[in-house]
Amino acid sequence: WAFKASEAISKKAHREICMNLYERVVRQASIFKDASDRVLGAVVVKLQTVTANQGTFICRQGQAVHEMYFVTRGALQMEMEDAGL
Numbered sequence: 001w002a003f004k005a006s007e008a009i010s011k012k013a014h015r016e017i018c019m020n021l022y023e024r025v026v027r028q029a030s031i032f033k034d035a036s037d038r039v040l041g042a043v044v045v046k047l048q049t050v051t052a053n054q055g056t057f058i059c060r061q062g063q064a065v066h067e068m069y070f071v072t073r074g075a076l077q078m079e080m081e082d083a084g085l
Contacts, residue, residue: 018044025070 009017019037022044026032032040050069052058059065061081069076 015041015045018047022047022070025072029070 019041023040026040026043026047027035032043035043047070058069058076061079
């Protein structure tokens with residue numbers, strides 16, 4: 001019998017757990033600084049922890065992205081190609 005932990009608890013409890021885990025991190029992003037708890041709750045329940053090793057590309061310049069990342073440990077390096085400007 002395999003099931004996700006989130007399926008074993010109510011949506012309200014899941015949201016509260018996620019708020020406790022992620023609220024501080026998400027509020028550090030300027031776009032969420034003044035967000036209501038309702039908006040923040042909708043964001044934090046969608047978060048997933050991702051571990052990336054040094055040298056891993058998260059995305060490449062010009063690539064369409066559909067995710068938002070919050071770096072909580074380590075460093076992120078951005079490399080941009082010269083656009084000929």
